[in-house]
C-alpha cells in the first residue's frame with residue numbers, strides 16, 4: 001500500500017493532553033494531516049488498543065490511515081491500518097506475515113549501514129531521522145541535518161518521511177532533500193490550535 005506521507009502526525013499523549021488525543025487528531029486531520037501514528041510509550045497494551053479503536057472510529061470517513069507505533073499485537077487487535085517499527089522493535093518479515101499484505105508497514109532508518117542490510121520487500125515506507133535533535137524522543141540517534149537526510153533519501157529504495165525537530169519552516173528543505181513528507185509531534189501536538197498548526201504546512 002502507498003500511504004500519503006505528506007504530513008504525518010505522530011501522537012504523544014502528554015503533549016496532546018490539553019485538547020485530548022482524539023480532538024487533537026481530528027482537528028489536525030481537518031488541517032491537512034494525511035497519516036496518523038498512535039505512539040504511547042507509557043500505556044498498557046489494553047489502554048493502547050482502546051485508544052487505537054477510538055482514533056480509528058474518529059478517522060472514519062476521512063481517508064486518513066491509522067498506524068500503531070512499536071506494538072504488533074496492538075495493531076492486530078485494534079483494527080488499525082498499519083504498524084511503524086524501529087530497528088529494535090521486532091522483525092519486519094514477521095510483522096508483515098502477521099499483518100497481511102494490505103497493511104501499511106513502516107521502518108525507522110538512521111544510517112546507510114541500516115539501509116544497506118535492509119530487505120525492503122515487506123515494507124511500504126521508511127522514517128528517516130532525526131533531522132534535528134528533539135526533546136520528543138530522548139533516545140534518538142545522531143541528527144542527520146538536511147544534507148544527511150538527502151543522502152539517505154537518495155539511497156532509499158522506498159518512499160520516505162523525514163522526522164525529528166521539524167517545523168513549518170523546514171518543509172521546503174525536506175521537499176528539496178527528496179523525502180515524501182514530514183512526520184511531526186510537537187509542531188502539531190501541544191500547540192494551542194492543532195488544526196491551524198497543521199494547516200500552516202504547505203500542501204504537496
Ligand SMILES: Cc1ncc(COP(=O)(O)OP(=O)(O)O)c(N)n1
Pocket residue numbers: 008010037039069070084085086087089106107108126127128129137161163183
Ligand atoms: C514516521 C516515524 N519515523 C520514525 C519513528 C521512530 O521510530 P523508533 O526508532 O522505533 O522510535 P520510537 O518512535 O519507537 O521511539 C517513528 N515513530 N515514526
Ligand SMILES: Cc1nc(C(=O)O)sc1CCOP(=O)(O)O
Pocket residue numbers: 010108127128129130131134135136137140141163164165166183184185186187
Ligand atoms: C518519534 C521520533 N522518531 C524520531 C527519529 O529520529 O526516528 S525523532 C522523533 C520525535 C519527533 O518529534 P518532534 O516532531 O516533536 O521533534
Ligand SMILES: [Mg+2]
Pocket residue numbers: 069070084085086089
Ligand atoms: Mg519504536
